[in-house]
Amino acid sequence: MTTIGVLALQGAVREHLRAVKACGATGVEVKRKEQLAEIDGLILPGGESTTIRRLIDSYGFSDAIQAFGKQGKPIFGTCAGMILMATAIQGQNQPHLGLIDMEVARNAFGRQVASFEANLEINGIADDFKAVFIRAPYATKVGADVTILSTYHEQIVTVQQGNFLATAFHPELTDDNRMIGYFVEMVEHAIGTNSSFREPNKI
8 A cells, every 4th residue: 555654753643543544555654764665655744934934943854855866766845844855945045855846935925823724726626625824935936847736815825846745735634534535646646556547737
């Protein structure tokens, strides 16, 4: 069975594990970098990106996660995970993991009190996905190899670059598992168990 790890340093770990299980895969908490060798895909959950980065460094995950991605294994960042995956962050000199060729703005839709839900059309995945935005970022620009999968009020909120996927919202906080289900399909394709998988076209 496909095994997907959720980086369990901070954030909505339990909710992601529930969604992964609902999509027919095995979900595991990843607390040690050595566990990366035992999983097929990795989710970087929401939380506070600066805090998560500090914990990533403390537990020696940074180089290990980058190496994991270079092996062709899929990685999915949600909310703060999107920030961690960006190659550039507004107001910061250095990125975190630098996996997706994009620039992001932190807390771009406002702080906690400005949290909201919105129905999104996510290209190739869902026509009416209820997305939960909590202190959410968005991508201000993306590289030529990055596929934009959805926008909200013309702001980029879902992207994919090869085996890397990121959303500005929290797909794990509703019972709609189509977004995480898409990531599970990405992982299955990467390990050769889903030959019918096709990436959506750019919008």
